[in-house]
Amino acid sequence: MTDLGDGPVGHATRSRTRGVPRPRAGEADEPLPTGGRAASRAAARQAPRGGSRAAGRAATRRKQPPRGRRVLKITAISLSVLIMVTAGAGWWFYEHLNGNINSVPIDDGAGGKEKADAFGRTPINLLVMGSDARSSTTDCKLGGGCSTTGVQSGNGNADVEMVVHISADRSNATVMSIPRDTMTQVPACKDPKSGQSTAGYYGQINSALQYGQECQVKTVHALTGITIDHFVQMDFSGVVKMSDAVGGVSVCVDADVYDTYSHLKLAKGTHTLKGTAALEFVRSRHGFGDGSDLGRTVSQHIFLSAMIRKFKSAGTLTNPSAVYNLADAATKALTVDTGLGTVKKLIGLAADLDKVPTKRMTFTTMQTGADPVNANRVVPAAAAKSLFATIANDQSLTSSSGKKSAAATATATAVAVPAAKIAVTVENGTSISGRASTVATGLIDGGFSSGTTTGNASVSATTTTLTYGTGLKAEAQTVAKAIGLASSHLKQGTGTGLTLVIGTDWPSGTTLPGGSSSPAPADTKAATSNAKAATADQSKCAEVSTYKTVSLNGVAMTPTQAYRAATNKKDSAS
The missing domain is CATH 3.40.630.190 (LCP protein)
Structure with missing residues (x-):
């Protein structure tokens, strides 16, 4: 379907000015004969026998364009009229439909729009x-x-x-x-x-x-x-x-x-x-x-x-x-x-x-x-x-075959532990008030467990780190992926959970600056349950x-x- 333009269709115009024809080669530049019908009849009587009719027919042929050219001219005019009428009707239809629409501005209060994927596409x-x-x-x-x-x-x-x-x-x-x-x-x-x-x-x-x-x-x-x-x-x-x-x-x-x-x-x-x-x-x-x-x-x-x-x-x-x-x-x-x-x-x-x-x-x-x-x-x-x-x-809640997705991820990579089952202790290692709360809220909103808690780190930190207990590496990788934390900032500790210490390298927001984060994969089996x-x-x-x-x-x-x-x-x- 051809998109209609944003303005009314214009009407083409043709110039009425014509150039003066030049004489053909070998023709004398003489004044045109005068005298009306009498002069024409006199000229015909002086012409050789049979010549006047032949000349008349020749003149007629010269004056009338060939039939093919006449057909083309008529067709061109008809097409021009059709195009103008169709375009006018199309514009009327477009404006009629636009006039039907009632619209109002909105802001969802999110302070932003959808994030583009790796190919620049947005949902x-x-x-x-x-x-x-x-x-x-x-x-x-x-x-x-x-x-x-x-x-x-x-x-x-x-x-x-x-x-x-x-x-x-x-x-x-x-x-x-x-x-x-x-x-x-x-x-x-x-x-x-x-x-x-x-x-x-x-x-x-x-x-x-x-x-x-x-x-x-x-x-x-x-x-x-x-x-x-x-x-x-x-x-x-x-x-x-x-x-x-x-x-x-x-x-x-x-x-x-x-x-x-x-x-x-x-x-x-x-x-x-x-x-x-x-x-x-x-x-x-x-x-x-x-x-x-x-x-x-x-x-x-x-x-x-x-x-x-x-x-x-x-x-x-x-x-x-x-x-x-x-x-x-x-x-x-x-x-x-x-x-x-x-x-x-x-x-x-x-x-x-x-x-x-x-x-x-x-x-x-x-x-x-x-x-x-x-x-x-x-x-x-x-x-x-x-x-x-x-x-x-x-x-997606379905696979490419149309069946329910058993364990979907944003990158089609299997995840051992769903985000909903992962709780994180978020500690503020900066002097910025409320940083732990902001990050924790971002994690919960992203599908992580509501058991996620906050607190202050025992010492200030310049670098953000995520420490995980024995057997919790997969959970830590899921958290790191969600916030854009490089794998080099993960370390195994002796505790039993996950502790995220926010450093001064992460002063604002819920994902690390420059981090290659992607959304935390949710458990689609849980998403479709009931x-x-x-x-x-x-x-x-x-x-x-x-x-x-x-x-x-x-x-x-x-x-x-x-x-x-x-x-x-x-x-x-x-």
Whole structure:
């Protein structure tokens, strides 16, 4: 596809000035005959018999260009007109789509962007959000809840949050859902649009969107340690538009289901969902799994996997009409950061994602445990740190064959001991306050054990060293690799653990200046443990909840029981 330019297409002009023809060799430079028609007839009478007609025909042949030249001229003019019309239509289309896009600036608070690999390539981390805002009459109709409040203002809550990671070499991708009921620390934020602000609080992660998209991005970064480069936000009507634009999405349910809250009603089997039915499916909390947001993330993965397979299927992206409908729907449906605020940039992102085979796109859900204060809320489980680390370190959760990676590393080299099992004692051998704490935090954020501790060295040190106990050389090498410490700075001691003494050669940061560090390899087996991991090439049925998660006429039922009882309710896909 040819990229369109950044400015309107210009119109070519042709000069009307013509040069005066010179006389041919041997011709007299005489004045032209005068006298009009009478003179012409007189000249004809004086000409030899038959000569006037021949001369006339010759003159006619000289005056009219050959037929081939006339055809070429007509063709050239036609092509010029076609090019101008096509370019004008292309520019209108480009500007029309750009005009659809709503974009806002963000900063994830990380103070930097993704690090390039050895070949200068950088990964992409994208936060995909689904807002529950009822900020239009259409969203009120689709989402309900506006009967007393009317059309609402504000951003709503981010009821869908997925961190989409595309690797630096574009060979693999990870999509990690964060359940909306996750409790975390929301940082101090201010929405530049509404002026609404907060000094920070402990609460549900999805509530951060009320203070702007940047606040939601900062909250996810603070929770996961993953740098967020971009975001894409979609509301209720956006899901409807996108599913219609692709001609519907094929999904399967393993039993009859009727979620009386989202209104999804489907018989057991496979269905093509369009419009409102697609929205009902991705919104259903009570229809699948255990009837909570954890079950909903899995059904959303099934829906997105099916949509991606359709994008990549033959004909979808080669049909001009389908491409136009998809582009028009997508740009109308999305709010993005300014880094994605043009059609050209969105096309670039889509092209990067299209390079990843479906068998190497892994969908996961952040591992959780019950919040000790509120059993109806969740907090990240210990295993979530490994999942966060694989994304932050640009590690794949699949092998090149598409199977789950048994023991992945950032360099495809086997590591005997996962970083999550390595605790380090970090000692400050400098006069710079807080250096041990900074480095220790960097190690934990990079996937090392939360048992990592800090302290002050007994004497000042000019050189950073790492001392390891008997049998701990492999652990020491993993730490050294993570911080860029040369092997010559490792030494075996008599202790039982790992002690990192920070010298004056390392005055700031979490990796040594000039060190050839690479991210600490995380344990990908731990990263996918209880994460409901599945690749996008897998076509599977959503598991309908077997619990009494819904209510019909005041009676608690399972979604399957509700389906059979609601005989007067039309199926979502018919």
